[in-house]
Amino acid sequence: MTGMTFPEKVLATKAGLSRVEPGQIVTVSPDFLMSHDNTAAISKTFTAMSAKRVFDPGKLVIILDHCVPAANEKHAQNHKTIREFVRSQGVSNFFDIEHGICHQVLPENGFALPGALILGSDSHTTTHGAFGAFAAGIGRSEMASIWATGTVWLKVPPTIRIEVFGRLTPPISAKDIALHIIGQIGADGANYRAVEFCGEAVSGMSVSERMVLCNMAAEMGAKNGYVPPDETTLAGLAGRARHEFEMVISDEDADFQQLLTFDASAIKPQIACPHTVDNVRPVSEVAGTKIDQALIGTCTNGRLEDIAIAASILMGKRVAVGTRLLVLPASRAVYKEALKAGYIADLIDAGAVILNPGCGPCLGAHEGILAPGEVCISTANRNFKGRMGCNQAEVYLASPATVATSAIAGVITPPD
Amino acid sequence: MASRTWIYGDDVNTDVIFPGKYTYTVTDPAEMAEHALEDLDPDFSKNVKPGDIIAAGKNFGCGSSREQAAFALKHAGVSFIIAASFARIFFRNTINAGLPAVEHPQAARAIKQDSDVKLDLVSGELYVDGAGFRFAPFPTRIMDILSAGGLVNYVKTTLLRARNTKAR
Numbered sequence: 262m263t264g265m266t267f268p269e270k271v272l273a274t275k276a277g278l279s280r281v282e283p284g285q286i287v288t289v290s291p292d293f294l295m296s297h298d299n300t301a302a303i304s305k306t307f308t309a310m311s312a313k314r315v316f317d318p319g320k321l322v323i324i325l326d327h328c329v330p331a332a333n334e335k336h337a338q339n340h341k342t343i344r345e346f347v348r349s350q351g352v353s354n355f356f357d358i359e360h361g362i363c364h365q366v367l368p369e370n371g372f373a374l375p376g377a378l379i380l381g382s383d384s385h386t387t388t389h390g391a392f393g394a395f396a397a398g399i400g401r402s403e404m405a406s407i408w409a410t411g412t413v414w415l416k417v418p419p420t421i422r423i424e425v426f427g428r429l430t431p432p433i434s435a436k437d438i439a440l441h442i443i444g445q446i447g448a449d450g451a452n453y454r455a456v457e458f459c460g461e462a463v464s465g466m467s468v469s470e471r472m473v474l475c476n477m478a479a480e481m482g483a484k485n486g487y488v489p490p491d492e493t494t495l496a497g498l499a500g501r502a503r504h505e506f507e508m509v510i511s512d513e514d515a516d517f518q519q520l521l522t523f524d525a526s527a528i529k530p531q532i533a534c535p536h537t538v539d540n541v542r543p544v545s546e547v548a549g550t551k552i553d554q555a556l557i558g559t560c561t562n563g564r565l566e567d568i569a570i571a572a573s574i575l576m577g578k579r580v581a582v583g584t585r586l587l588v589l590p591a592s593r594a595v596y597k598e599a600l601k602a603g604y605i606a607d608l609i610d611a612g613a614v615i616l617n618p619g620c621g622p623c624l625g626a627h628e629g630i631l632a633p634g635e636v637c638i639s640t641a642n643r644n645f646k647g648r649m650g651c652n653q654a655e656v657y658l659a660s661p662a663t664v665a666t667s668a669i670a671g672v673i674t675p676p677d
Numbered sequence: 678m679a680s681r682t683w684i685y686g687d688d689v690n691t692d693v694i695f696p697g698k699y700t701y702t703v704t705d706p707a708e709m710a711e712h713a714l715e716d717l718d719p720d721f722s723k724n725v726k727p728g729d730i731i732a733a734g735k736n737f738g739c740g741s742s743r744e745q746a747a748f749a750l751k752h753a754g755v756s757f758i759i760a761a762s763f764a765r766i767f768f769r770n771t772i773n774a775g776l777p778a779v780e781h782p783q784a785a786r787a788i789k790q791d792s793d794v795k796l797d798l799v800s801g802e803l804y805v806d807g808a809g810f811r812f813a814p815f816p817t818r819i820m821d822i823l824s825a826g827g828l829v830n831y832v833k834t835t836l837l838r839a840r841n842t843k844a845r
Contacts, residue, residue: 286816286818298701299700299701299743301701302701302704306829309829309833310829310832310833310836311833311836311837312832312836327701328701333702335701335702336701336702339701382742383742384740384741384742384766386742398742398766399742399766399769400742400743400744400747400766400769400770400773401743401744402744402770402773402774402827402828402829403744403769403770403773403828405828405829405832406773406828406832409832409836410832410835410836414818414819448688448736448739449688449735449736449739449762449764452736452762452764452765453765482736482739482764482765484765537688537690539688624697624698624700624741625696625697625698626697626698626700626701643692643740643741645690645692645693645740646692646693646716646717647692647693647696647697647698647715647716648692648697650697650698652696652715652716
């Protein structure tokens, strides 16, 4: 009998089975259920289902981030509904508007754990695979259904193993690797499948960089992204873990559906051009394209390392006249660290607008919406038409180094 | 009146099906329908009729987990979607919205705007202008959710049944 892959092991355990096969549908009880500003809508669906009490309030993690502070009355009412729901159901893991982006706040508070099954009503829930969790996105009704019943059906995915060998040398970052892979395999290259990242370049990455890979796995269509937990993971979890955990790792003789390899040392700075994430080219090919706005932040690249890179490039320089630079730390903790390190002051001196931790304009809700004909270069993960609030604007996606370098030049520019 | 087929290409994403700027503000079914496919095909919401179908290429519904993409199409009157493939979260959301979505690359390609398309979910058969295509029928638990008209009704029925059993 062959060995088992990571998703097979986790889903078998959570379903109470000794073994499962790809394609098999299992009923599982997730460890943590994450939702954000969509919690208001989920709570209404929960009530429409005639459900009364959440099956286990301790498993819910609710984080307000998508439009914080509220941009208008509707968003304000939305947040109010959520606060009332949290109180009435006794949800203790509630993080109000001051904390930051859900995919940053969840791990900072020790919910993203090796071997844990985490479902979130957000497509980028895949991010938590960077800690060795099985983490996948689901829709709102489905979340309401799990709140009511405690269980959900999941199809066991086949696994693609992506090995990135070689070394990652600045200015090449995890974002360039992720964009390069998406450009190669396409936006549906991993649809319905699990993606396991491994290899020298990945094991050498910080937790923050691994989060970039797993976050971007969603843009390959993957059900979940995963980096096998190791010493780096354990160091990242020290003093945070919410409960005991077990490191779950694929067997070497497991049946992987596909094995892909990439050479980190051969990858140049990458950029996803409008309007799809798989429209990827080397930055040099679109160098000189004028930009109106540059954005550093989001659940993909708003962590301390990202802000440090941006600050090191922008220190003592100025954002180009006619270009706006927005910087959003991913969380309050990141913001505080960035302040202490002096990065925020350097960015302000360079002309950046510092926004409060949250999703900001990434999904087009507020704080930096584009006008028709404008071009934005962003460290986010999506550039679909209309994404930043205007369907006649263009969004390019790149690494923090490329975005910071471009902000100084006022045109798309590869980093040095 | 004959149903109409709306034909789209590859990688139709959830942002063009239901823009992110509406996700926390537009919740009324009729209003959601008005914004369906707004950033891809503004004619869709103006002209779509109950019973119309959508045929598309690969990776339909890629992007966000927002289930309003599936619900907006359902509220607009779409009776089912045939695509070469669906993005996984969107596919789950169609089941939860009670909107049948069938993956069939050959059938999706065969469908023309004026095609007569018939779908039999139970037998796993699809007819495009008389030509038959087969697909694996959905597992029972997924069929149960679809037959209930979506996940809300399905869970509601399940919970009420459990309460009644307990009461007895």
